[in-house]
Amino acid sequence: MSASASIRAVQEQWRLSNRKPIIMCHIPWLLFLMALHLLRLVATAADDQFTFDSFAGENLTLDGTAAVTADGLLMLTNGTTLLKGHAFYPSPLRLRGGAASGGAVRSFSTAYVFGIVSEYADLSSPGLAFVVAKSNDFSTALQSQYMGLANAANNGNATNHFLAVELDTIVNAEFGDMSNNHAGINVNGLVSMVADDAGYYEDGTGAFRNMSLLNRTAAQVWVDFDARTSRVNVTMAPLELPKPRKPLLSATVNLSAIIDGGEAFVGFSSSTGVVSSRHYVLAWSFKMDGPAPPLNTSKLPALPVAILKPDLSKTLKIVLPIASAAFVSALAIVALMIRRRWHKYAELKEDWEVAFGPHRFSYKDLFHATKGFCDRHLLGIGGFGRVYRGVLPVSRLEVAVKKVSHESRQGMKEFVAEVVTIGQLRHRNLVQLLGYCRRQGELLLVYDYMPNGSLDKFLHSQNSLVLSWGQRLRIIKGVASSILYLHEDWEQVVLHRDIKASNVLLDADMNGRLGDFGLARLYDHGTDPHTTHVVGTMGYLAPELGHTGRASKASDVFAFGVFMLEVACGRRPVVQDEHGDPHLLLDLVLERWRHGTITDAVDQRLQGDFAVEEAMMRNQVANSHSSSSTVAGNISDIPRVR
Ligand SMILES: Nc1ncnc2c1ncn2[C@@H]1O[C@H](COP(=O)(O)OP(=O)(O)OP(=O)(O)O)[C@@H](O)[C@H]1O
Ligand SMILES: *[C@@H]1O[C@H](CO)[C@@H](O)[C@H](O)[C@H]1NC(C)=O
Ligand SMILES: *[C@@H]1O[C@H](CO)[C@@H](O)[C@H](O)[C@H]1NC(C)=O
Numbered sequence: 001m002s003a004s005a006s007i008r009a010v011q012e013q014w015r016l017s018n019r020k021p022i023i024m025c026h027i028p029w030l031l032f033l034m035a036l037h038l039l040r041l042v043a044t045a046a047d048d049q050f051t052f053d054s055f056a057g058e059n060l061t062l063d064g065t066a067a068v069t070a071d072g073l074l075m076l077t078n079g080t081t082l083l084k085g086h087a088f089y090p091s092p093l094r095l096r097g098g099a100a101s102g103g104a105v106r107s108f109s110t111a112y113v114f115g116i117v118s119e120y121a122d123l124s125s126p127g128l129a130f131v132v133a134k135s136n137d138f139s140t141a142l143q144s145q146y147m148g149l150a151n152a153a154n155n156g157n158a159t160n161h162f163l164a165v166e167l168d169t170i171v172n173a174e175f176g177d178m179s180n181n182h183a184g185i186n187v188n189g190l191v192s193m194v195a196d197d198a199g200y201y202e203d204g205t206g207a208f209r210n211m212s213l214l215n216r217t218a219a220q221v222w223v224d225f226d227a228r229t230s231r232v233n234v235t236m237a238p239l240e241l242p243k244p245r246k247p248l249l250s251a252t253v254n255l256s257a258i259i260d261g262g263e264a265f266v267g268f269s270s271s272t273g274v275v276s277s278r279h280y281v282l283a284w285s286f287k288m289d290g291p292a293p294p295l296n297t298s299k300l301p302a303l304p305v306a307i308l309k310p311d312l313s314k315t316l317k318i319v320l321p322i323a324s325a326a327f328v329s330a331l332a333i334v335a336l337m338i339r340r341r342w343h344k345y346a347e348l349k350e351d352w353e354v355a356f357g358p359h360r361f362s363y364k365d366l367f368h369a370t371k372g373f374c375d376r377h378l379l380g381i382g383g384f385g386r387v388y389r390g391v392l393p394v395s396r397l398e399v400a401v402k403k404v405s406h407e408s409r410q411g412m413k414e415f416v417a418e419v420v421t422i423g424q425l426r427h428r429n430l431v432q433l434l435g436y437c438r439r440q441g442e443l444l445l446v447y448d449y450m451p452n453g454s455l456d457k458f459l460h461s462q463n464s465l466v467l468s469w470g471q472r473l474r475i476i477k478g479v480a481s482s483i484l485y486l487h488e489d490w491e492q493v494v495l496h497r498d499i500k501a502s503n504v505l506l507d508a509d510m511n512g513r514l515g516d517f518g519l520a521r522l523y524d525h526g527t528d529p530h531t532t533h534v535v536g537t538m539g540y541l542a543p544e545l546g547h548t549g550r551a552s553k554a555s556d557v558f559a560f561g562v563f564m565l566e567v568a569c570g571r572r573p574v575v576q577d578e579h580g581d582p583h584l585l586l587d588l589v590l591e592r593w594r595h596g597t598i599t600d601a602v603d604q605r606l607q608g609d610f611a612v613e614e615a616m617m618r619n620q621v622a623n624s625h626s627s628s629s630t631v632a633g634n635i636s637d638i639p640r641v642r
Contacts, residue, residue, distance in 0.1 A: 051285040051293045061088040071301040074281040076270035084148030088136040088267030095264040105256045107227040111292040112284040115218040115303040118277035124169040124214050128270035128279040134161035136265040143271035145172045156189030163258050165223050165234050169213050181213050185251045194251045200237045201246035218282050239297040348438040359420045359435040365393050398449035406443050429482035431505050431515030452506035459570050469610035472567045475512030482514040487553045497551045499559040500540050501566050539573030565589050570603030
């Protein structure tokens with residue numbers, strides 16, 4: 001009802017009441033009642049229409065995130081995610097005419113300017129809606145896709161009693177949303193009766209022009225309800241354009257069913273989802289029974305420019321490749337590290353080795369024990385590889401690790417089996433073989449560590465300590481007893497095949513210990529010049545080996561005999577004379593023996609400090625039951641070489 005219509009109604013009542021005869025004393029009372037009625041009508045008339053070019057200081061009913069900003073903007077959501085906000089005109093409007101609430105529904109028209117400011121340029125929260133509702137209490141409504149209008153249980157129920165015009169920026173399949181940029185007319189729920197892409201029809205051409213709800217620019221919307229036709233028309237346009245003639249949406253709604261009482265609240269509802277966004281209403285006008293007062297769009301405060309994140313897709317376009325590249329390279333580095341680590345400690349292990357498990361060392365342990373096989377831990381370099389000192393990680397046992405390079409895997413099984421067998425040998429004059437490890441092209445043998453190194457250094461090094469006769473004899477006896485053990489006392493006959501001074505190691509008590517055994521097999525494959533194709537070392541080889549090529553106890557004993565001479569004489573088995581010609585030490589000794597000057601052959605460095613009896617082995621020869629006598633006997637039996 002317009003103001004003039006209200007006044008006409010007052011005049012009508014005035015006329016009607018004047019027609020009846022009225023007692024004079026009642027006149028002041030009637031006048032008072034009339035004044036009251038008039039006042040009410042004027043108030044109603046004022047409520048029938050309003051215009052907010054700014055919301056500053058205006059009395060609106062706000063709830064949730066809704067607030068009026070310092071600029072006078074009505075902010076429905078404040079950027080916090082998953083919240084809702086409502087703003088209603090404080091008093092309900094008489095949506096039905098006549099004094100009784102059952103009167104005909106009246107036309108109304110509203111215009112408003114809205115703006116959505118999302119964190120991302122192409123992604124936002126659900127949106128906002130203009131609402132005409134029986135109640136302004138939306139406390140049970142949900143945020144996110146329900147836009148603060150309904151919840152999962154009551155969505156679409158007739159008891160909701162609302163008409164909403166949604167500006168929806170999210171596609172919700174459950175509500176049959178068409179796009180993330182659409183407008184819709186909704187009754188009692190989030191499923192639109194009609195919906196269309198945000199935009200407008202150009203007045204001249206009738207062409208449809210798209211508009212973006214998310215471009216952070218304010219735009220205007222008109223909602224017109226024509227009571228005569230029961231049609232709701234929704235029209236949108238950019239701020240600079242007048243209201244287009246053709247509405248974007250049009251639907252017939254039974255407003256009297258929606259608003260069953262006489263009054264209804266008008267306002268806005270909005271909510272945020274998981275993306276931070278702000279929904280604003282910049283200006284709003286409303287009028288019953290006529291077109292909404294035009295808004296002065298030129299004087300509106302600007303939409304706040306929040307600290308906006310760049311376009312999400314742009315962000316992804318930039319960040320994603322970098323992130324994935326970083327991820328891939330991180331993965332590659334990790335893989336490389338694992339591979340390197342794996343490679344660093346990689347071993348060669350075959351099924352048949354399972355049985356030898358206890359004798360197998362992990363390469364990693366040996367690697368750490370020897371500090372990565374560093375030169376500081378190098379004990380010496382033999383004919384077939386380097387020997388390193390190490391301390392085993394757990395047991396703290398001192399070991400010598402011999403690294404033998406080998407390419408052939410041929411005979412490896414037999415060899416390892418032999419290594420393991422030899423590992424079972426226990427004798428105080430043997431260097432204990434603790435176990436082995438295998439890698440690609442490499443075999444590692446782990447021995448007990450002998451702190452005083454190999455005997456040949458003491459015998460042949462110029463600046464080393466001179467071993468006394470007593471020490472020498474003890475070493476010889478020790479080695480002899482170990483050979484006896486190998487040959488006779490163990491369940492199998494073990495041939496050392498490479499008895500020599502450099503393979504006799506000295507423990508802390510300067511006991512001689514035979515070591516480096518068991519490599520003979522491997523030596524078969526060796527091509528080292530130090531060895532002949534026959535197993536063993538030049539100078540120690542028994543003469544028959546040259547013919548048969550077969551090692552025997554006797555060939556071991558022959559080598560031991562040479563070793564004994566080497567220790568007693570302090571000279572290498574093959575000596576060079578003044579002309580540089582090689583001679584066997586054995587021949588020299590035999591020559592002296594025949595001349596009866598055997599004691600001349602004893603090491604000069606002893607300066608005569610030795611037991612002649614022992615050197616000549618006179619007593620031992622008589623006693624043919626001792627192990628040494630066998631050796632002596634053998635030596636005397638040896639036919640001349642050369
Ligand atoms: N168990 C051990 N404890 C301490 N030092 C050792 C041990 N085994 C070997 N060595 C040291 O490592 C050096 C090299 O030993 P290796 O047995 O490889 O060489 P070799 O006996 O001189 O020659 P070949 O390989 O021809 O037998 C030895 O001279 C010795 O000083
Ligand atoms: C938004 O409003 C809610 C509820 O009033 C409040 O808890 C929150 O802190 C507000 N967020 C911001 C960014 O102002
Ligand atoms: C032999 O080793 C022990 C223990 O390491 C040491 O005490 C001794 O001096 C060494 N003997 C010689 C002759 O080097």
